[in-house]
Amino acid sequence: MSKIEFQRVTKRFQGGGEALKDVSVVFPEGTMTFLTGHSGAGKSTFLRLLLRTESPTRGQIFVNDVNIVKLPVRKIPAYRQNLGAVFQDHHLLSERSVYENVALPLKVAGMREQDVARRVRAALSRVGLLEKERLGTRALSTGERQRVGIARAVVNRPKVLLADEPTGNLDPDLSRDIMTLFEQFNQVGTTVIVASHDRELIDAMGFRIVELASGGVICDDDSTNLDKWKDGSV
């Protein structure tokens, strides 16, 4: 249950252009939002800033009124333990089993082995991979890997769930199931932000949609940011 707020955030990569341009957007706590836009629009950058794997060039990012841009390095681990993240490129351990990959956040949090097993199995059954828990992740299809990443993101019941193209490699039925899973998490109070360019799917879900184009918010059903953008004040 966390409120997230971007205040005039700009991210410029060295040798690159501005991936985000003066973005201001608020995600009230317990809401579910889709982040959309064309490839290169800045969706992944947006989520990386929230994860604190990148820092903004300008602007502030507040999570529960704490400015995470100014978060000291030693406090980052505790912050990340309360986030669940699904990555566009999975970030799974190729040498480890499905089970071990999903168990990782729990081990890091210091959970007892029995509880770990229970939670991991619950998460794996949510994504339909319970029978593959002993397999190495190399032996999985891309879609299956994606689902392992999702199980790992939700296994620690995070307060904030960030997902970057979580259904990028899944068929429509499975995509829907995964989105429904996120919705269930949202229903118990988790703030969810999902980046996806699957317009058809996210339109059908009926949640708020924030659309980015070349680093700026061009459409938000909250419309406050949209107005500013049209003014040219952004």
Added chain:
Amino acid sequence: MAASNEPWPRSKRPIAATFRDHVSVIRDSVRFTSRRFGTSLLVWLLIGTAMSLPAGLYLIERNIEVISRQWDSLNSFSVYFKVGASEGDINELVQQIRSHSDVVTVTTVTPEEALNEFSSYKVIMDAMTLLESNPLPASARVAVDDQLSLKRLSDVALQFGELGVVDEIVVERAWLQRLQAIDEFISRLGWVLGVLFGAGAVLITAASVRLALELRLEEIKVLKLVGATNAFITRPFLYSGAIYGLGGALVAAMVLSAALILLEAPLGALWSSYGQMVNLQGDEPAFYFGLGLVGVILGVIGGLVASNQRLREINID
């Protein structure tokens, strides 16, 4: 709200969790080491070699110190009588020495007593039994005034050397001083080499740990993403370092034990020629425990050097 009290739940890890981490990390580290046994063995040999020289010098230094301490408090010389000298002649001479103004005490050692002194040394006793008669001479240890200079001591000693029944006079303190100078030198050398080779051992472990770290770079990045602390991430590498260091200490211990076994007999013979029996120091558990501890500490330092340096460089994503 101040940044100091985070609004998200602090991950309070129970002590038991940290303990569990350590256990599983040790298990992993042992598995990792044994899976790459060839490399590990090489590292152990390198560290072991680096450690055995300073540790060996330390042992030598300690043995010399023990030997010299046996004479340390004594301002004395030994008189060895000719084999077969009559008891009467010997007694007469002893009386003469006793009456000298600088002499404090004279203790005589009969050939039988000398033989008894050897009785705990099996090798020498075995050799002795081959001889029909006792080959040891009678001797007398003469303690002089504590204040006497080495020069005066030598003068007093030599003045008895002229007499017929005397075979040899040995002024222990003369070579004792030489020995102490050598001891001091070896001690210094040991320290210098200890620092140099200790740094070497640290660098060897650091390089090996660094290698292990590179192999697990992917894992480190993922761990960082799911919120692992640096302590959690470095732990396996510190244990790897400790295992390398401990293995190295083990190699050094084996090298030194072998050296002690090889040296014990000839050294025993050498000391016995001075009428002294010395047990070589260094075969006691405390020394090996200390060696292991030093190995572990050097290894952990190596692990810290490698992982701190590398972790700072890793920017995730």
